[in-house]
Amino acid sequence: MKGEAVYKRTYNRLxxxxxxxxIGDPLDSENVLKSxxxxxxxxxxxxxxxxxxxxxxxxxxxxxxxxxRPKAKDSFPRAETLSNAARIEKKFxxxxxxxxxxxxxxxxxxxxxxxxxxxxxxxxxxxxxxxxFKLIERRPNSGWCFQGFTEDFALELFEVRELFEMRxxxxxxxLPDDAVAWKELKALEADHKxxxxxxxxxxxxxxxxxxxxxxxxxNASMNRFIVDFYDLxxxxxxxxxxxxxxxxxxxxxxxxxxxxxxxxxxxxxxxMRIEFACRxxxxxxxxxxxxxIKEQLTVx
Amino acid sequence: MKGEAVYKRTYNRLxxxxxxxxIGDPLDSENVLKSxxxxxxxxxxxxxxxxxxxxxxxxxxxxxxxxxRPKAKDSFPRAETLSNAARIEKKFxxxxxxxxxxxxxxxxxxxxxxxxxxxxxxxxxxxxxxxxFKLIERRPNSGWCFQGFTEDFALELFEVRELFEMRxxxxxxxLPDDAVAWKELKALEADHKxxxxxxxxxxxxxxxxxxxxxxxxxNASMNRFIVDFYDLxxxxxxxxxxxxxxxxxxxxxxxxxxxxxxxxxxxxxxxMRIEFACRxxxxxxxxxxxxxIKEQLTVx
DNA sequence: ATTTGTATTTTTGCATATAAAAAACAGTTT
DNA sequence: AAACTGTTTTTTATATGCAAAAATACAAAT
Numbered sequence: 001m002k003g004e005a006v007y008k009r010t011y012n013r014l015x016x017x018x019x020x021x022x023i024g025d026p027l028d029s030e031n032v033l034k035s036x037x038x039x040x041x042x043x044x045x046x047x048x049x050x051x052x053x054x055x056x057x058x059x060x061x062x063x064x065x066x067x068x069r070p071k072a073k074d075s076f077p078r079a080e081t082l083s084n085a086a087r088i089e090k091k092f093x094x095x096x097x098x099x100x101x102x103x104x105x106x107x108x109x110x111x112x113x114x115x116x117x118x119x120x121x122x123x124x125x126x127x128x129x130x131x132x133f134k135l136i137e138r139r140p141n142s143g144w145c146f147q148g149f150t151e152d153f154a155l156e157l158f159e160v161r162e163l164f165e166m167r168x169x170x171x172x173x174x175l176p177d178d179a180v181a182w183k184e185l186k187a188l189e190a191d192h193k194x195x196x197x198x199x200x201x202x203x204x205x206x207x208x209x210x211x212x213x214x215x216x217x218x219n220a221s222m223n224r225f226i227v228d229f230y231d232l233x234x235x236x237x238x239x240x241x242x243x244x245x246x247x248x249x250x251x252x253x254x255x256x257x258x259x260x261x262x263x264x265x266x267x268x269x270x271x272m273r274i275e276f277a278c279r280x281x282x283x284x285x286x287x288x289x290x291x292x293i294k295e296q297l298t299v300x
Numbered sequence: 301m302k303g304e305a306v307y308k309r310t311y312n313r314l315x316x317x318x319x320x321x322x323i324g325d326p327l328d329s330e331n332v333l334k335s336x337x338x339x340x341x342x343x344x345x346x347x348x349x350x351x352x353x354x355x356x357x358x359x360x361x362x363x364x365x366x367x368x369r370p371k372a373k374d375s376f377p378r379a380e381t382l383s384n385a386a387r388i389e390k391k392f393x394x395x396x397x398x399x400x401x402x403x404x405x406x407x408x409x410x411x412x413x414x415x416x417x418x419x420x421x422x423x424x425x426x427x428x429x430x431x432x433f434k435l436i437e438r439r440p441n442s443g444w445c446f447q448g449f450t451e452d453f454a455l456e457l458f459e460v461r462e463l464f465e466m467r468x469x470x471x472x473x474x475l476p477d478d479a480v481a482w483k484e485l486k487a488l489e490a491d492h493k494x495x496x497x498x499x500x501x502x503x504x505x506x507x508x509x510x511x512x513x514x515x516x517x518x519n520a521s522m523n524r525f526i527v528d529f530y531d532l533x534x535x536x537x538x539x540x541x542x543x544x545x546x547x548x549x550x551x552x553x554x555x556x557x558x559x560x561x562x563x564x565x566x567x568x569x570x571x572m573r574i575e576f577a578c579r580x581x582x583x584x585x586x587x588x589x590x591x592x593i594k595e596q597l598t599v600x
Numbered sequence: 601a602t603t604t605g606t607a608t609t610t611t612t613g614c615a616t617a618t619a620a621a622a623a624a625c626a627g628t629t630t
Numbered sequence: 631a632a633a634c635t636g637t638t639t640t641t642t643a644t645a646t647g648c649a650a651a652a653a654t655a656c657a658a659a660t
Binding site: 301302303305306329330331341345361362383384385418419420421422425441442 | 633634635636642643644645646650651652653
């Protein structure tokens with residue numbers, strides 16, 4: 001009744017591990033595997049036994065050796081390695097995109113459970129965790145009320161985002177010269193330039209690079225609350241990118257240019273320049289988000 | 301299996317309602333009672349039937365009338381009107397104060413469930429909700445790891461708190477003259493002055509007035525994320541006030557004076573004065589918190 | 601000292617069961 | 631027909647059950 005996601009995940013990891021070996025090579029001890037694969041010895045042992053049954057390895061009391069190269073189909077499908085909780089999260093986000101619930105809509109645990117084919121307790125636990133994003137609100141003894149991704153929501157989100165990132169960017173500028181963050185920023189700058197050259201076909205890749213960039217800056221704050229808040233931003237952007245396709249290439253190109261200016265400002269370590277570039281970027285990012293919300297509202 | 305907290309709470313509320321009536325008066329209809337007492341009609345009906353059995357009221361198909369005045373012992377004890385979830389929260393906070401878990405300590409659901417005399421699912425749901433405060437962290441397939449109320453934690457908390465409140469205070473200053481917040485601020489100012497006069501005996505009341513004051517300011521931000529963050533601040537202060545008793549009167553007196561200066565600055569609507577007073581208050585508040593954490597560390 | 605075999609105990613993750621509460625439905629009465 | 635009450639259906643809050651995974655223990659082997 002617990003699902004076997006951990007077992008399958010560990011199994012796949014062990015296969016990946018075997019792929020690094022040559023036939024005849026000995027495997028690490030159970031305890032070493034345990035820490036390498038991040039599972040309990042109990043699970044490791046179960047996997048090892050099953051791999052022996054499949055003649056992938058041979059276990060002779062003291063030494064385990066690889067017998068044949070694993071094939072692709074020796075692994076479990078990735079979907080089966082997801083925990084129930086992860087699966088529910090995925091389904092819920094997909095459902096949100098499809099059903100596009102509006103402010104005031106009520107969601108009910110039983111209905112979602114039926115729709116997703118999982119138990120109510122799973123749904124309940126997920127909604128409880130998800131509520132930290134303030135997109136849903138519990139009504140005691142009744143259901144959950146959808147708060148809607150409204151213009152107000154976006155503006156409040158951006159207010160905090162800007163507040164946090166201005167602070168983080170300032171902190172970034174004071175990092176010591178040998179901090180790894182500078183190297184990562186250099187690498188990101190290069191990636192931005194490459195993407196800018198290939199913008200015609202690769203403009204979709206921006207969302208990824210955008211997240212990496214802002215996350216890098218926010219991490220410089222060394223503040224768990226600021227870093228944590230970026231989870232919400234990521235979620236919203238992931239969600240929002242799904243429906244705002246108009247002018248995407250043009251918008252992304254403009255954003256890359258802003259990022260490059262922002263990066264240059266960071267390298268200059270000049271607080272005024274940083275503040276200026278950061279604020280400029282946020283103004284256009286906010287406008288993009290807000291206008292796409294308004295569009296969405298007129299569509300539906 | 302659901303507990304009868306809602307029933308008992310509604311029962312008590314209905315008793316309170318009856319206390320407003322004279323013997324022989326008719327009660328409102330079920331639907332009116334439903335909205336007055338904030339419960340479903342189902343629950344209202346159950347309570348009404350039970351009150352009839354106890355001869356407090358008489359129900360004649362169409363009209364319900366009060367038969368005798370309710371006595372104090374007709375109500376249920378307040379403790380029984382708490383939901384299971386609320387009870388667990390209370391117990392957990394008490395437990396935290398007593399056990400004073402340190403960074404790295406592991407808490408386990410089963411153990412807490414046994415200790416609190418509730419089911420593991422109740423504990424699990426609570427811990428899930430509580431984790432938003434970042435004081436505990438889930439270890440998948442293992443327990444929960446206590447993060448500890450360390451100096452770092454306090455500093456990060458204060459960084460965000462200051463960032464938010466500076467913003468809120470600035471927003472407060474731009475509220476229109478007729479906003480209720482100004483009246484509430486006036487009232488709070490008076491309360492501060494009264495408390496200052498009676499500081500010798502009433503210094504304990506400061507914690508309450510402190511929360512009201514900062515909450516009022518933060519509400520002016522009109523930002524759900526900023527307002528929400530104050531839940532964490534409240535929790536931490538409630539928790540922290542329990543063990544830092546040294547110099548409490550002196551500290552509170554100083555804080556009241558800072559508040560009064562801060563309030564005056566708000567009334568002046570001068571951004572510079574506000575920023576100055578706000579920052580000054582936070583510096584001493586942070587020092588108080590940090591030094592009491594250090595003290596706590598040396599004690600244990 | 602590190603590994604493994606084996607057995608046992610504990611704890612987690614998830615599903616299910618059930619009483620309480622809410623919501624929906626259907627008559628009545630005014 | 632609007633407001634009220636009686637009845638039935640649906641949903642939530644919580645406890646319980648159980649398989650999977652983790653943790654523990656210890657002797658035997660290298």
